[in-house]
Amino acid sequence: MHPSLSVILFTTLSGVGYGLLALTGLLAPLGNLPRDPRFGALVLMLALAAITIGLVSSTFHLGHKERAWRAFSQWRSSWLSREGVASVATYLPAVLFAGGWILFGTVSTLWGLLSAIGAVITVVCTAMIYRSLKPIPRWHNRWVLPNYLALAAMSGSLWLAALTYPFAQRSSLSALAIAIITIAAVLKVLYWQHIDRAPSTSTAGSATGLGAGGDVQLFEAPHTSENYLLKEMGFRVARKHAAKLRSIALWLGFALPAFLSLVPLFVPSWPAFAAALVAAMLGTLGVFVERWLFFAEARHVVTLYYGAPSV
Amino acid sequence: MTSLPDKPSAKRLGLVIDLDICVGCHACAVNCKEWNAGGVSAPLTDLEPYGRAPDGVWFNRVHTYEVGEGGDGRTVHFPRSCLHCAEPACVTVCPTGASFKRAEDGIVLIDEDLCIGCKLCSWACPYGAREFDQDAGVMKKCTLCVDRIYNESFAVEDRVPACVATCPVSARHFGDLGDPASDVSRLVAERGGYDLMPEMGYRPTNKYLPPRPHKTGASQALAPAKPGEAGGLLGWLDRLLSS
Numbered sequence: 054m055h056p057s058l059s060v061i062l063f064t065t066l067s068g069v070g071y072g073l074l075a076l077t078g079l080l081a082p083l084g085n086l087p088r089d090p091r092f093g094a095l096v097l098m099l100a101l102a103a104i105t106i107g108l109v110s111s112t113f114h115l116g117h118k119e120r121a122w123r124a125f126s127q128w129r130s131s132w133l134s135r136e137g138v139a140s141v142a143t144y145l146p147a148v149l150f151a152g153g154w155i156l157f158g159t160v161s162t163l164w165g166l167l168s169a170i171g172a173v174i175t176v177v178c179t180a181m182i183y184r185s186l187k188p189i190p191r192w193h194n195r196w197v198l199p200n201y202l203a204l205a206a207m208s209g210s211l212w213l214a215a216l217t218y219p220f221a222q223r224s225s226l227s228a229l230a231i232a233i234i235t236i237a238a239v240l241k242v243l244y245w246q247h248i249d250r251a252p253s254t255s256t257a258g259s260a261t262g263l264g265a266g267g268d269v270q271l272f273e274a275p276h277t278s279e280n281y282l283l284k285e286m287g288f289r290v291a292r293k294h295a296a297k298l299r300s301i302a303l304w305l306g307f308a309l310p311a312f313l314s315l316v317p318l319f320v321p322s323w324p325a326f327a328a329a330l331v332a333a334m335l336g337t338l339g340v341f342v343e344r345w346l347f348f349a350e351a352r353h354v355v356t357l358y359y360g361a362p363s364v
Numbered sequence: 365m366t367s368l369p370d371k372p373s374a375k376r377l378g379l380v381i382d383l384d385i386c387v388g389c390h391a392c393a394v395n396c397k398e399w400n401a402g403g404v405s406a407p408l409t410d411l412e413p414y415g416r417a418p419d420g421v422w423f424n425r426v427h428t429y430e431v432g433e434g435g436d437g438r439t440v441h442f443p444r445s446c447l448h449c450a451e452p453a454c455v456t457v458c459p460t461g462a463s464f465k466r467a468e469d470g471i472v473l474i475d476e477d478l479c480i481g482c483k484l485c486s487w488a489c490p491y492g493a494r495e496f497d498q499d500a501g502v503m504k505k506c507t508l509c510v511d512r513i514y515n516e517s518f519a520v521e522d523r524v525p526a527c528v529a530t531c532p533v534s535a536r537h538f539g540d541l542g543d544p545a546s547d548v549s550r551l552v553a554e555r556g557g558y559d560l561m562p563e564m565g566y567r568p569t570n571k572y573l574p575p576r577p578h579k580t581g582a583s584q585a586l587a588p589a590k591p592g593e594a595g596g597l598l599g600w601l602d603r604l605l606s607s
Contacts, residue, residue: 116481
Protein backbone atom coordinates (compact mmCIF):
# COMPACT_ATOMS: atom_id res chain seq x y z
CA MET A 54 0.00 0.00 0.00
CA HIS A 55 1.16 3.52 -0.78
CA PRO A 56 2.47 5.05 2.47
CA SER A 57 0.74 8.42 2.47
CA LEU A 58 2.91 10.79 4.52
CA SER A 59 -0.07 12.58 6.03
CA VAL A 60 -1.56 9.33 7.35
CA ILE A 61 1.77 8.10 8.74
CA LEU A 62 2.30 11.45 10.44
CA PHE A 63 -1.23 11.32 11.85
CA THR A 64 -1.00 7.80 13.28
CA THR A 65 2.45 8.50 14.76
CA LEU A 66 1.45 11.82 16.34
CA SER A 67 -1.95 10.59 17.52
CA GLY A 68 -0.12 7.68 19.17
CA VAL A 69 2.08 10.17 21.05
CA GLY A 70 -0.85 12.43 21.92
CA TYR A 71 -3.41 9.83 22.96
CA GLY A 72 -0.80 7.71 24.72
CA LEU A 73 0.34 10.71 26.72
CA LEU A 74 -3.22 11.82 27.44
CA ALA A 75 -4.32 8.34 28.55
CA LEU A 76 -1.35 7.79 30.88
CA THR A 77 -1.61 11.29 32.34
CA GLY A 78 -5.35 10.94 32.82
CA LEU A 79 -4.81 7.68 34.72
CA LEU A 80 -1.62 8.40 36.67
CA ALA A 81 -2.14 12.05 37.69
CA PRO A 82 -5.33 11.44 39.74
CA LEU A 83 -3.53 8.55 41.45
CA GLY A 84 -0.87 10.97 42.62
CA ASN A 85 1.94 9.38 40.61
CA LEU A 86 2.76 12.60 38.76
CA PRO A 87 3.84 16.07 39.94
CA ARG A 88 0.80 18.22 40.83
CA ASP A 89 2.49 21.43 39.62
CA PRO A 90 0.05 23.19 37.23
CA ARG A 91 3.04 24.06 35.03
CA PHE A 92 3.68 20.34 34.59
CA GLY A 93 -0.01 19.77 33.81
CA ALA A 94 0.13 22.56 31.24
CA LEU A 95 3.27 21.20 29.60
CA VAL A 96 2.21 17.58 29.38
CA LEU A 97 -1.42 18.13 28.37
CA MET A 98 -0.62 20.93 25.91
CA LEU A 99 1.92 18.65 24.22
CA ALA A 100 -0.63 15.82 24.10
CA LEU A 101 -3.35 18.03 22.64
CA ALA A 102 -0.92 19.68 20.22
CA ALA A 103 0.26 16.29 18.92
CA ILE A 104 -3.37 15.15 18.53
CA THR A 105 -4.41 18.36 16.79
CA ILE A 106 -1.45 18.48 14.40
CA GLY A 107 -2.06 14.81 13.63
CA LEU A 108 -5.75 15.30 12.94
CA VAL A 109 -5.12 18.33 10.75
CA SER A 110 -2.38 16.53 8.81
CA SER A 111 -4.69 13.55 8.27
CA THR A 112 -6.92 15.77 6.16
CA PHE A 113 -4.06 16.69 3.83
CA HIS A 114 -4.50 13.59 1.68
CA LEU A 115 -8.20 14.20 1.14
CA GLY A 116 -9.50 15.12 -2.29
CA HIS A 117 -12.00 17.54 -0.72
CA LYS A 118 -10.73 18.90 2.63
CA GLU A 119 -13.61 21.35 2.91
CA ARG A 120 -16.02 18.41 3.21
CA ALA A 121 -14.06 16.69 5.99
CA TRP A 122 -16.83 17.46 8.51
CA ARG A 123 -19.05 14.98 6.70
CA ALA A 124 -16.83 12.19 8.01
CA PHE A 125 -18.49 12.45 11.42
CA SER A 126 -21.82 11.18 10.09
CA GLN A 127 -21.41 7.45 9.43
CA TRP A 128 -20.27 6.17 12.83
CA ARG A 129 -22.80 3.33 12.67
CA SER A 130 -20.86 1.50 9.97
CA SER A 131 -17.47 3.14 9.41
CA TRP A 132 -14.42 2.86 11.67
CA LEU A 133 -12.98 5.97 10.02
CA SER A 134 -16.09 7.91 10.98
CA ARG A 135 -15.96 6.46 14.52
CA GLU A 136 -12.34 7.55 14.77
CA GLY A 137 -13.34 11.07 13.81
CA VAL A 138 -16.18 11.19 16.34
CA ALA A 139 -14.06 9.65 19.13
CA SER A 140 -11.14 12.00 18.47
CA VAL A 141 -13.30 15.11 18.65
CA ALA A 142 -15.35 13.82 21.61
CA THR A 143 -12.13 13.21 23.56
CA TYR A 144 -11.32 16.92 23.39
CA LEU A 145 -14.14 17.67 25.83
CA PRO A 146 -12.87 15.72 28.89
CA ALA A 147 -9.26 16.48 27.89
CA VAL A 148 -9.83 20.24 27.82
CA LEU A 149 -11.80 20.13 31.12
CA PHE A 150 -9.08 17.96 32.70
CA ALA A 151 -6.34 20.32 31.50
CA GLY A 152 -8.31 23.47 32.39
CA GLY A 153 -9.08 22.33 35.94
CA TRP A 154 -5.45 21.36 36.54
CA ILE A 155 -3.82 24.39 34.91
CA LEU A 156 -6.22 27.10 36.12
CA PHE A 157 -7.40 25.77 39.49
CA GLY A 158 -4.76 23.22 40.40
CA THR A 159 -7.34 20.43 40.74
CA VAL A 160 -6.49 17.08 39.21
CA SER A 161 -9.92 15.66 38.42
CA THR A 162 -10.27 11.90 38.60
CA LEU A 163 -13.46 11.98 36.53
CA TRP A 164 -12.12 14.05 33.63
CA GLY A 165 -8.76 12.26 33.76
CA LEU A 166 -10.43 8.88 33.53
CA LEU A 167 -12.79 10.01 30.74
CA SER A 168 -9.84 11.49 28.82
CA ALA A 169 -8.02 8.16 29.11
CA ILE A 170 -11.09 6.21 27.96
CA GLY A 171 -11.58 8.58 25.01
CA ALA A 172 -7.91 8.25 24.06
CA VAL A 173 -8.02 4.45 24.13
CA ILE A 174 -11.26 4.34 22.12
CA THR A 175 -9.77 6.65 19.48
CA VAL A 176 -6.64 4.51 19.09
CA VAL A 177 -8.83 1.38 18.90
CA CYS A 178 -10.85 3.04 16.10
CA THR A 179 -7.66 3.95 14.21
CA ALA A 180 -6.38 0.39 14.45
CA MET A 181 -9.76 -1.03 13.42
CA ILE A 182 -9.73 1.01 10.19
CA TYR A 183 -6.81 -1.19 9.10
CA ARG A 184 -7.79 -4.34 10.98
CA SER A 185 -11.18 -4.47 9.26
CA LEU A 186 -9.87 -4.42 5.67
CA LYS A 187 -10.12 -8.00 4.38
CA PRO A 188 -8.43 -7.31 1.03
CA ILE A 189 -5.17 -6.50 2.88
CA PRO A 190 -4.24 -9.68 4.79
CA ARG A 191 -1.23 -8.03 6.46
CA TRP A 192 -3.63 -5.65 8.17
CA HIS A 193 -6.58 -7.97 8.55
CA ASN A 194 -5.19 -9.98 11.47
CA ARG A 195 -5.35 -10.07 15.25
CA TRP A 196 -1.91 -8.51 15.79
CA VAL A 197 -2.81 -5.08 14.42
CA LEU A 198 -5.01 -3.81 17.27
CA PRO A 199 -2.64 -4.79 20.13
CA ASN A 200 0.26 -3.29 18.16
CA TYR A 201 -1.47 0.06 17.76
CA LEU A 202 -2.43 0.17 21.43
CA ALA A 203 1.03 -0.87 22.62
CA LEU A 204 2.83 1.62 20.37
CA ALA A 205 0.57 4.47 21.52
CA ALA A 206 1.19 3.51 25.16
CA MET A 207 4.92 3.26 24.45
CA SER A 208 5.13 6.71 22.81
CA GLY A 209 3.04 8.19 25.62
CA SER A 210 5.10 6.62 28.41
CA LEU A 211 8.40 7.78 26.89
CA TRP A 212 7.18 11.38 26.59
CA LEU A 213 5.57 11.32 30.02
CA ALA A 214 8.85 10.24 31.62
CA ALA A 215 10.83 12.87 29.70
CA LEU A 216 8.47 15.70 30.67
CA THR A 217 8.34 14.70 34.33
CA TYR A 218 12.07 14.87 35.12
CA PRO A 219 12.37 18.70 35.08
CA PHE A 220 9.68 18.73 37.85
CA ALA A 221 10.35 15.64 39.91
CA GLN A 222 12.56 12.60 40.08
CA ARG A 223 10.15 9.77 39.23
CA SER A 224 12.36 6.99 37.90
CA SER A 225 9.37 4.65 38.20
CA LEU A 226 8.06 6.30 35.03
CA SER A 227 11.18 5.17 33.14
CA ALA A 228 10.69 1.68 34.56
CA LEU A 229 7.10 1.80 33.28
CA ALA A 230 8.35 2.92 29.86
CA ILE A 231 10.83 0.04 29.73
CA ALA A 232 8.05 -2.43 30.58
CA ILE A 233 5.75 -1.04 27.88
CA ILE A 234 8.59 -0.94 25.30
CA THR A 235 9.25 -4.61 26.01
CA ILE A 236 5.61 -5.52 25.48
CA ALA A 237 5.40 -3.39 22.32
CA ALA A 238 8.60 -4.90 20.89
CA VAL A 239 7.36 -8.45 21.50
CA LEU A 240 4.01 -7.61 19.84
CA LYS A 241 5.78 -6.02 16.88
CA VAL A 242 8.04 -9.03 16.35
CA LEU A 243 5.02 -11.35 16.63
CA TYR A 244 3.24 -9.21 14.02
CA TRP A 245 6.20 -9.49 11.65
CA GLN A 246 6.41 -13.24 12.22
CA HIS A 247 2.71 -13.53 11.48
CA ILE A 248 2.82 -11.58 8.20
CA ASP A 249 5.91 -13.49 7.06
CA ARG A 250 4.40 -16.89 7.73
CA ALA A 251 0.65 -16.53 7.17
CA PRO A 252 -0.41 -18.36 4.03
CA SER A 253 -2.04 -16.37 1.23
CA THR A 254 -5.82 -16.26 1.64
CA SER A 255 -6.36 -15.42 -2.02
CA THR A 256 -4.46 -16.38 -5.16
CA ALA A 257 -4.56 -15.44 -8.83
CA GLY A 258 -6.60 -18.65 -9.15
CA SER A 259 -9.31 -17.55 -6.71
CA ALA A 260 -9.22 -13.94 -7.93
CA THR A 261 -10.03 -15.00 -11.49
CA GLY A 262 -11.82 -18.23 -10.59
CA LEU A 263 -9.65 -19.97 -13.18
CA GLY A 264 -7.41 -21.84 -10.72
CA ALA A 265 -8.97 -25.21 -11.51
CA GLY A 266 -7.54 -25.00 -15.03
CA GLY A 267 -3.94 -24.80 -13.83
CA ASP A 268 -1.49 -22.09 -12.98
CA VAL A 269 -2.94 -18.60 -13.69
CA GLN A 270 -0.37 -16.14 -15.04
CA LEU A 271 -0.85 -12.64 -16.35
CA PHE A 272 -0.26 -12.78 -20.10
CA GLU A 273 -1.18 -9.23 -20.98
CA ALA A 274 -1.98 -6.36 -18.62
CA PRO A 275 -5.08 -4.27 -19.29
CA HIS A 276 -3.08 -1.07 -19.69
CA THR A 277 0.46 -0.16 -20.57
CA SER A 278 1.16 2.53 -17.97
CA GLU A 279 0.43 2.59 -14.25
CA ASN A 280 -3.05 3.46 -13.07
CA TYR A 281 -4.51 4.52 -9.71
CA LEU A 282 -4.80 0.91 -8.53
CA LEU A 283 -1.14 0.15 -9.14
CA LYS A 284 0.07 3.42 -7.65
CA GLU A 285 -2.09 3.12 -4.53
CA MET A 286 -2.18 -0.65 -3.89
CA GLY A 287 0.93 -1.83 -5.70
CA PHE A 288 3.52 0.33 -3.92
CA ARG A 289 6.89 -1.41 -3.99
CA VAL A 290 9.67 1.02 -3.09
CA ALA A 291 10.21 0.25 0.59
CA ARG A 292 9.58 -3.49 0.22
CA LYS A 293 13.03 -3.87 -1.23
CA HIS A 294 14.52 -2.54 2.02
CA ALA A 295 12.01 -4.15 4.37
CA ALA A 296 14.58 -6.19 6.32
CA LYS A 297 16.85 -3.17 6.82
CA LEU A 298 13.94 -0.92 7.79
CA ARG A 299 12.68 -3.49 10.28
CA SER A 300 16.00 -3.51 12.08
CA ILE A 301 16.12 0.31 11.99
CA ALA A 302 12.63 0.40 13.54
CA LEU A 303 13.67 -2.13 16.17
CA TRP A 304 16.79 -0.19 17.15
CA LEU A 305 15.33 3.32 16.98
CA GLY A 306 11.88 2.51 18.28
CA PHE A 307 12.59 -0.11 20.91
CA ALA A 308 16.19 -0.99 21.75
CA LEU A 309 17.73 2.49 22.08
CA PRO A 310 14.76 4.06 23.94
CA ALA A 311 14.72 1.10 26.36
CA PHE A 312 18.47 1.40 26.92
CA LEU A 313 18.28 5.18 27.42
CA SER A 314 15.35 4.73 29.81
CA LEU A 315 17.69 2.77 32.07
CA VAL A 316 19.76 5.93 32.70
CA PRO A 317 17.19 7.68 34.97
CA LEU A 318 17.04 4.54 37.12
CA PHE A 319 20.68 5.08 38.12
CA VAL A 320 21.49 8.75 37.45
CA PRO A 321 19.26 11.57 38.78
CA SER A 322 18.73 15.15 37.66
CA TRP A 323 19.70 16.53 34.24
CA PRO A 324 21.32 13.41 32.78
CA ALA A 325 18.08 11.58 33.57
CA PHE A 326 16.06 14.26 31.77
CA ALA A 327 18.40 14.34 28.76
CA ALA A 328 18.37 10.54 28.41
CA ALA A 329 14.58 10.36 28.75
CA LEU A 330 14.08 13.16 26.22
CA VAL A 331 16.35 11.51 23.63
CA ALA A 332 14.60 8.19 24.33
CA ALA A 333 11.21 9.81 23.63
CA MET A 334 12.39 11.43 20.39
CA LEU A 335 14.04 8.24 19.13
CA GLY A 336 10.99 6.21 20.09
CA THR A 337 8.72 8.50 18.09
CA LEU A 338 11.10 8.37 15.12
CA GLY A 339 11.11 4.57 15.39
CA VAL A 340 7.32 4.45 15.38
CA PHE A 341 7.35 6.68 12.29
CA VAL A 342 9.61 4.17 10.48
CA GLU A 343 7.46 1.29 11.75
CA ARG A 344 4.31 3.00 10.43
CA TRP A 345 5.95 3.51 7.05
CA LEU A 346 6.74 -0.20 6.96
CA PHE A 347 3.22 -1.07 8.09
CA PHE A 348 1.99 0.52 4.87
CA ALA A 349 4.81 -0.40 2.53
CA GLU A 350 4.76 -4.08 3.47
CA ALA A 351 0.98 -4.39 3.17
CA ARG A 352 -0.20 -6.02 -0.02
CA HIS A 353 -3.64 -5.69 -1.54
CA VAL A 354 -5.39 -8.62 -3.22
CA VAL A 355 -6.16 -6.49 -6.29
CA THR A 356 -2.48 -6.88 -7.25
CA LEU A 357 -3.26 -10.56 -7.92
CA TYR A 358 -5.09 -9.41 -11.06
CA TYR A 359 -1.92 -7.65 -12.13
CA GLY A 360 0.35 -10.64 -11.80
CA ALA A 361 1.41 -10.54 -8.14
CA PRO A 362 2.38 -14.10 -7.17
CA SER A 363 0.88 -13.75 -3.67
CA VAL A 364 -0.38 -11.22 -1.16
CA MET B 365 -26.26 6.10 4.54
CA THR B 366 -23.30 3.81 4.33
CA SER B 367 -25.05 1.15 6.35
CA LEU B 368 -26.37 -1.50 3.99
CA PRO B 369 -30.12 -1.47 3.28
CA ASP B 370 -32.14 -3.09 6.09
CA LYS B 371 -34.48 -4.74 3.65
CA PRO B 372 -32.65 -5.25 0.36
CA SER B 373 -35.13 -6.00 -2.40
CA ALA B 374 -35.03 -9.36 -4.15
CA LYS B 375 -33.97 -7.51 -7.29
CA ARG B 376 -30.19 -7.72 -7.79
CA LEU B 377 -29.14 -6.19 -11.06
CA GLY B 378 -25.77 -7.27 -12.37
CA LEU B 379 -23.68 -8.73 -15.15
CA VAL B 380 -22.81 -12.23 -16.25
CA ILE B 381 -19.53 -12.41 -18.13
CA ASP B 382 -18.78 -15.40 -20.31
CA LEU B 383 -15.05 -16.11 -20.24
CA ASP B 384 -15.50 -18.83 -22.87
CA ILE B 385 -16.65 -16.29 -25.43
CA CYS B 386 -14.73 -13.09 -24.57
CA VAL B 387 -12.16 -12.35 -27.26
CA GLY B 388 -10.36 -9.62 -25.34
CA CYS B 389 -11.16 -6.83 -27.80
CA HIS B 390 -11.54 -4.19 -25.01
CA ALA B 391 -14.65 -2.79 -26.71
CA CYS B 392 -16.55 -3.01 -23.39
CA ALA B 393 -13.85 -0.96 -21.65
CA VAL B 394 -13.77 1.61 -24.44
CA ASN B 395 -17.53 2.00 -24.74
CA CYS B 396 -17.79 2.21 -20.94
CA LYS B 397 -15.27 5.03 -20.99
CA GLU B 398 -17.05 6.70 -23.88
CA TRP B 399 -20.48 6.58 -22.23
CA ASN B 400 -19.39 7.48 -18.73
CA ALA B 401 -17.14 10.32 -19.83
CA GLY B 402 -20.41 12.03 -20.72
CA GLY B 403 -22.79 10.44 -18.19
CA VAL B 404 -23.43 10.86 -14.47
CA SER B 405 -19.79 10.24 -13.56
CA ALA B 406 -18.43 12.75 -16.07
CA PRO B 407 -15.74 13.83 -16.50
CA LEU B 408 -13.86 10.56 -16.40
CA THR B 409 -10.54 12.28 -16.11
CA ASP B 410 -7.52 11.37 -18.20
CA LEU B 411 -4.16 12.76 -17.16
CA GLU B 412 -1.53 13.13 -19.86
CA PRO B 413 -3.63 11.16 -22.36
CA TYR B 414 -1.09 11.75 -25.11
CA GLY B 415 1.95 12.03 -22.85
CA ARG B 416 4.62 9.68 -21.61
CA ALA B 417 2.59 8.11 -18.83
CA PRO B 418 -1.11 8.32 -19.59
CA ASP B 419 -3.29 7.70 -16.54
CA GLY B 420 -7.03 7.86 -16.32
CA VAL B 421 -10.16 6.61 -14.65
CA TRP B 422 -11.73 3.53 -16.23
CA PHE B 423 -14.54 1.40 -14.82
CA ASN B 424 -13.71 -1.62 -16.85
CA ARG B 425 -10.32 -3.25 -17.38
CA VAL B 426 -9.63 -6.29 -19.53
CA HIS B 427 -6.84 -8.56 -18.32
CA THR B 428 -5.53 -11.52 -20.28
CA TYR B 429 -4.30 -14.64 -18.51
CA GLU B 430 -2.48 -17.78 -19.48
CA VAL B 431 -4.08 -20.67 -17.63
CA GLY B 432 -2.35 -24.04 -17.46
CA GLU B 433 0.73 -25.09 -19.38
CA GLY B 434 1.62 -26.50 -22.77
CA GLY B 435 -1.07 -28.14 -24.89
CA ASP B 436 -3.57 -28.01 -22.04
CA GLY B 437 -2.97 -24.31 -21.52
CA ARG B 438 -5.23 -21.62 -22.82
CA THR B 439 -5.53 -17.87 -23.02
CA VAL B 440 -8.43 -16.36 -21.10
CA HIS B 441 -9.54 -12.77 -21.54
CA PHE B 442 -10.92 -11.43 -18.31
CA PRO B 443 -12.93 -8.19 -18.08
CA ARG B 444 -12.90 -6.78 -14.54
CA SER B 445 -15.39 -4.22 -13.23
CA CYS B 446 -17.55 -3.55 -10.16
CA LEU B 447 -19.41 -6.68 -9.06
CA HIS B 448 -22.13 -4.79 -7.13
CA CYS B 449 -21.62 -7.08 -4.13
CA ALA B 450 -24.32 -7.99 -1.63
CA GLU B 451 -21.85 -7.29 1.21
CA PRO B 452 -19.84 -4.37 -0.15
CA ALA B 453 -17.34 -3.27 2.48
CA CYS B 454 -16.50 -0.36 0.17
CA VAL B 455 -19.88 1.06 1.21
CA THR B 456 -19.74 0.41 4.94
CA VAL B 457 -16.22 1.87 5.39
CA CYS B 458 -17.28 5.19 3.84
CA PRO B 459 -17.22 7.83 6.59
CA THR B 460 -19.40 10.41 4.83
CA GLY B 461 -22.39 8.60 3.39
CA ALA B 462 -21.15 9.17 -0.17
CA SER B 463 -21.04 5.45 -0.96
CA PHE B 464 -24.30 3.60 -0.88
CA LYS B 465 -26.02 0.46 -2.03
CA ARG B 466 -29.45 1.02 -3.49
CA ALA B 467 -32.19 -0.90 -1.70
CA GLU B 468 -34.36 -1.19 -4.81
CA ASP B 469 -31.93 -2.92 -7.18
CA GLY B 470 -28.63 -3.46 -5.35
CA ILE B 471 -26.55 -1.08 -7.48
CA VAL B 472 -23.54 0.35 -5.59
CA LEU B 473 -23.09 4.06 -6.28
CA ILE B 474 -21.15 7.11 -5.08
CA ASP B 475 -22.69 10.50 -4.41
CA GLU B 476 -19.81 12.60 -5.66
CA ASP B 477 -21.09 15.69 -3.85
CA LEU B 478 -20.55 13.98 -0.48
CA CYS B 479 -17.24 12.24 -1.26
CA ILE B 480 -14.21 13.67 0.56
CA GLY B 481 -11.75 11.57 -1.45
CA CYS B 482 -10.25 9.66 1.49
CA LYS B 483 -9.78 6.58 -0.75
CA LEU B 484 -10.65 4.13 2.03
CA CYS B 485 -13.39 2.54 -0.10
CA SER B 486 -10.85 1.67 -2.79
CA TRP B 487 -8.74 -0.08 -0.15
CA ALA B 488 -11.79 -2.02 0.99
CA CYS B 489 -12.58 -3.36 -2.49
CA PRO B 490 -10.79 -6.64 -3.30
CA TYR B 491 -11.65 -6.31 -6.98
CA GLY B 492 -10.11 -2.93 -7.79
CA ALA B 493 -13.47 -1.58 -8.89
CA ARG B 494 -12.95 1.92 -7.56
CA GLU B 495 -10.60 4.41 -9.14
CA PHE B 496 -9.79 7.82 -7.70
CA ASP B 497 -10.28 10.82 -9.96
CA GLN B 498 -7.31 12.96 -9.04
CA ASP B 499 -8.68 15.96 -10.92
CA ALA B 500 -12.15 15.91 -9.38
CA GLY B 501 -10.82 14.82 -5.96
CA VAL B 502 -13.49 12.13 -5.62
CA MET B 503 -13.76 8.38 -6.02
CA LYS B 504 -15.47 6.97 -9.09
CA LYS B 505 -16.85 3.59 -10.00
CA CYS B 506 -19.08 1.61 -12.34
CA THR B 507 -22.73 2.70 -12.03
CA LEU B 508 -24.05 -0.29 -13.96
CA CYS B 509 -24.99 2.51 -16.37
CA VAL B 510 -27.81 3.56 -14.10
CA ASP B 511 -28.35 6.44 -16.53
CA ARG B 512 -28.99 3.99 -19.39
CA ILE B 513 -30.83 1.04 -17.87
CA TYR B 514 -33.73 3.16 -16.60
CA ASN B 515 -33.57 5.71 -19.42
CA GLU B 516 -37.02 5.92 -20.92
CA SER B 517 -35.83 7.94 -23.88
CA PHE B 518 -33.97 4.83 -25.02
CA ALA B 519 -35.58 1.97 -26.94
CA VAL B 520 -36.18 -0.96 -24.57
CA GLU B 521 -33.43 -3.09 -26.12
CA ASP B 522 -30.90 -0.30 -25.56
CA ARG B 523 -31.60 -0.07 -21.81
CA VAL B 524 -28.53 -2.13 -20.93
CA PRO B 525 -25.09 -1.04 -19.70
CA ALA B 526 -22.79 0.36 -22.36
CA CYS B 527 -20.36 -2.57 -22.00
CA VAL B 528 -23.18 -5.06 -22.70
CA ALA B 529 -24.56 -3.04 -25.60
CA THR B 530 -21.24 -2.92 -27.38
CA CYS B 531 -19.84 -6.43 -26.86
CA PRO B 532 -19.45 -7.79 -30.40
CA VAL B 533 -19.56 -11.44 -29.32
CA SER B 534 -22.30 -11.23 -26.66
CA ALA B 535 -19.96 -12.31 -23.89
CA ARG B 536 -21.68 -9.92 -21.49
CA HIS B 537 -25.22 -10.31 -20.20
CA PHE B 538 -27.25 -7.93 -18.05
CA GLY B 539 -30.20 -8.82 -15.87
CA ASP B 540 -31.71 -9.54 -12.48
CA LEU B 541 -29.60 -12.10 -10.67
CA GLY B 542 -31.99 -12.07 -7.73
CA ASP B 543 -34.71 -13.66 -9.88
CA PRO B 544 -33.96 -17.37 -10.35
CA ALA B 545 -36.14 -17.45 -13.48
CA SER B 546 -34.31 -14.62 -15.28
CA ASP B 547 -32.21 -15.35 -18.37
CA VAL B 548 -29.00 -14.42 -16.56
CA SER B 549 -29.80 -16.63 -13.55
CA ARG B 550 -30.57 -19.57 -15.84
CA LEU B 551 -27.32 -18.99 -17.70
CA VAL B 552 -25.43 -19.03 -14.40
CA ALA B 553 -27.15 -22.25 -13.33
CA GLU B 554 -26.51 -23.98 -16.69
CA ARG B 555 -22.89 -23.00 -17.08
CA GLY B 556 -21.73 -23.11 -13.47
CA GLY B 557 -21.30 -19.37 -13.08
CA TYR B 558 -19.12 -18.47 -10.12
CA ASP B 559 -18.10 -15.65 -7.74
CA LEU B 560 -14.65 -14.04 -7.77
CA MET B 561 -12.73 -14.45 -4.50
CA PRO B 562 -15.64 -16.00 -2.57
CA GLU B 563 -13.26 -16.28 0.41
CA MET B 564 -13.52 -12.50 0.89
CA GLY B 565 -17.20 -12.88 1.82
CA TYR B 566 -18.41 -9.90 -0.26
CA ARG B 567 -20.98 -12.04 -2.12
CA PRO B 568 -20.62 -10.44 -5.56
CA THR B 569 -23.75 -10.07 -7.68
CA ASN B 570 -21.89 -10.34 -10.99
CA LYS B 571 -21.03 -13.86 -12.06
CA TYR B 572 -18.39 -15.25 -14.39
CA LEU B 573 -19.00 -18.24 -16.66
CA PRO B 574 -15.94 -20.51 -16.88
CA PRO B 575 -14.29 -21.40 -20.19
CA ARG B 576 -15.70 -24.70 -21.49
CA PRO B 577 -13.34 -27.70 -21.17
CA HIS B 578 -11.21 -28.64 -24.17
CA LYS B 579 -12.93 -31.10 -26.47
CA THR B 580 -9.80 -32.73 -27.81
CA GLY B 581 -6.66 -33.67 -25.96
CA ALA B 582 -4.41 -31.37 -27.89
CA SER B 583 -1.65 -31.99 -25.40
CA GLN B 584 -1.68 -35.71 -26.30
CA ALA B 585 -1.41 -35.19 -30.06
CA LEU B 586 2.36 -35.32 -30.14
CA ALA B 587 2.80 -38.11 -27.58
CA PRO B 588 4.16 -41.46 -28.90
CA ALA B 589 1.34 -43.71 -30.13
CA LYS B 590 0.22 -46.40 -27.70
CA PRO B 591 0.28 -50.02 -28.88
CA GLY B 592 -3.01 -50.93 -30.54
CA GLU B 593 -4.00 -47.28 -30.90
CA ALA B 594 -3.88 -47.35 -34.71
CA GLY B 595 -5.91 -49.84 -36.73
CA GLY B 596 -5.66 -51.21 -40.30
CA LEU B 597 -2.41 -51.13 -42.24
CA LEU B 598 -0.78 -48.65 -39.84
CA GLY B 599 -1.73 -50.84 -36.90
CA TRP B 600 -0.24 -53.92 -38.62
CA LEU B 601 2.99 -51.99 -39.37
CA ASP B 602 3.09 -50.74 -35.78
CA ARG B 603 2.73 -54.27 -34.37
CA LEU B 604 5.30 -55.63 -36.86
CA LEU B 605 7.88 -52.97 -36.06
CA SER B 606 7.22 -53.18 -32.31
CA SER B 607 7.88 -56.90 -32.15
